[in-house]
Amino acid sequence: MQTQVVTLKQRPQGLPNSEHFELQSQSLPELADGQLLVKNLWMSVDPYMRGRMIDRKSYIAPFAIGEALEGGAIGEVIASNHSDFAVGDKVSSMLGWRNHFISDGEGLTKVPETGLPLQYFLGIMGMPGMTAWVGLNKIAELKAGDTVFVSAASGAVGSAVCQIAKLQGATVIGSTGSADKVELLKSLGVDKVINYKQVEDLNVALGEAAPNGIDVYFENVGGEHLEAALNHMNDYGRIALCGMIAHYNAMEPQAGPTNLANLIIKKLKIEGFIVFDHWQHYGEFAAQMGQWLAEGKVKSEETVYQGLENAAEAFIGLFSGKNTGKMLVQLNP
Amino acid sequence: MQTQVVTLKQRPQGLPNSEHFELQSQSLPELADGQLLVKNLWMSVDPYMRGRMIDRKSYIAPFAIGEALEGGAIGEVIASNHSDFAVGDKVSSMLGWRNHFISDGEGLTKVPETGLPLQYFLGIMGMPGMTAWVGLNKIAELKAGDTVFVSAASGAVGSAVCQIAKLQGATVIGSTGSADKVELLKSLGVDKVINYKQVEDLNVALGEAAPNGIDVYFENVGGEHLEAALNHMNDYGRIALCGMIAHYNAMEPQAGPTNLANLIIKKLKIEGFIVFDHWQHYGEFAAQMGQWLAEGKVKSEETVYQGLENAAEAFIGLFSGKNTGKMLVQLNP
CATH class of the missing domain: 3.40.50.720 (NAD(P)-binding Rossmann-like Domain)
Known part of the structure; x- marks a missing residue:
């Protein structure tokens, strides 16, 4: 099947603009045994991604030119040859900036059934x-x-x-x-x-x-x-x-x-x-935050762009304060 | 009796020089009951004192113009109407920058008998x-x-x-x-x-x-x-x-x-x-450092100026690296 990804076309000097990004078509092969296909529903854009556009040593490897960007995303399993994942499961990954991807399950986390909106797991619960x-x-x-x-x-x-x-x-x-x-x-x-x-x-x-x-x-x-x-x-x-x-x-x-x-x-x-570095405390945090959300004591603020073709604009908007709360892109709407 | 003190004559702007200090004569009254007279033997000059010459809020009050400066000193009790201190006792105080002073004992600490040179308690042991x-x-x-x-x-x-x-x-x-x-x-x-x-x-x-x-x-x-x-x-x-x-x-x-x-x-x-802020650990430090010194594993480096009249020069010398190790002034030599 064909899907779309956003790649880093060139490294920004100063403020990023649309010239630095490219929306590309990509073909995905048939699913092999042990693989699953995910359709992304939400992706995150975050200020830290700007750092990964610089070619330097840091806590996380720089993005490569011509390759799809990466970042937090929540998707739905739409086909599965993997025993741990069923069609309909919601999964979070670091494979944002694309509409679909094939995975062997590594790096995927199932989003728990909480009744909270899915995108909270990229924001207030994430x-x-x-x-x-x-x-x-x-x-x-x-x-x-x-x-x-x-x-x-x-x-x-x-x-x-x-x-x-x-x-x-x-x-x-x-x-x-x-x-x-x-x-x-x-x-x-x-x-x-x-x-x-x-x-x-x-x-x-x-x-x-x-x-x-x-x-x-x-x-x-x-x-x-x-x-x-x-x-x-x-x-x-x-x-x-x-x-x-x-x-x-x-x-x-x-x-x-x-x-x-x-x-x-x-x-x-x-x-x-x-x-x-502190992810071992996630359970403690999630229990507390889940309770606060359930009690209405915390509100999740969001700014949502629609479609992968607007993901670069959403990212660029972070640096001029276009977001209130979490900046999100809804994919495959 | 007459003694000498060094006062702050004016607040330095930039590097301090001899114009900012004044050696003054001062008369000390007779000892009252509960008082003792100390002859200073060693005084310390330290970079942090530069900060106290600025009129600002900090962790320690600024020096006052026309008043004797203060700083670490070690002296000998030469007269005492105080039951806790005997003539000959060695005491450390924050009343450096003067040859003698009268005290009611507050803020004085007896220097323990360790066999180490007295001035170490302004430096490596202090x-x-x-x-x-x-x-x-x-x-x-x-x-x-x-x-x-x-x-x-x-x-x-x-x-x-x-x-x-x-x-x-x-x-x-x-x-x-x-x-x-x-x-x-x-x-x-x-x-x-x-x-x-x-x-x-x-x-x-x-x-x-x-x-x-x-x-x-x-x-x-x-x-x-x-x-x-x-x-x-x-x-x-x-x-x-x-x-x-x-x-x-x-x-x-x-x-x-x-x-x-x-x-x-x-x-x-x-x-x-x-x-x-960490002085509660002094005993632990002193035990360890005393042992290292006794075993010859730590050496105390010192640069010594002679006489209160050279104290300002010793202090000024800190900012051009005139000291190797601890900068000291020997008083009443």
């Missing part, structure tokens, strides 16, 4: 939600009563951080980039919201929003946000370093914050982390 | 030695087999870090700024030494010295050293942030490293610390 929970609990050692500052607070990870931190007894300050997103965050219970595109001086605005200082900073952005946070951290503050989206498309190395001396003066800890 | 041990063990979680990089490796803290790390089974790379200091570090067993003033590119030199990467960076310097270390850290590396002497005299904010993204890519931890 990698972004788990990233928020790990960053707060395993890296930043969140305590009830802490003041938490979150950058990119309306993104997939950020909106989960805000809600989890509130549920764990923190005061939450979020930074985001539009009036709509400010309203969204307020509706999620965020105590104070900064529209960083509207304020004259982020450092001053953060000082006003956090008159008693910040205990935990959940860092998704870098640059000016990190510098402002360092100025307002309390002694023994913890910074969970999840991402630095402000730097991902930089054409040249960008100077770091000028105020790193605060790390010593205030005895701060900064720790970079990758959620996959 | 704050700098403890800083090295805490940074390696409590902050950087040093393991045998780790590769440790140390900046300002021939300083009071750095030379202790090098020796402790070697004794705990690490490979040690030190950076220092003169040929003499390179030789000293080699004599202390440091595996590879970089003269950062002689190499064309510190980043390249560090890559050559650490072909298998760095697991622990003990940071005393900041600036170019931090940037180079970030490039060569291994995954899950730990950076103990003790000081950033390269920044202490900066007239303007200095840009931070351009490669902080390594914190995420390599899942690094950076943690600033102040030794006083």
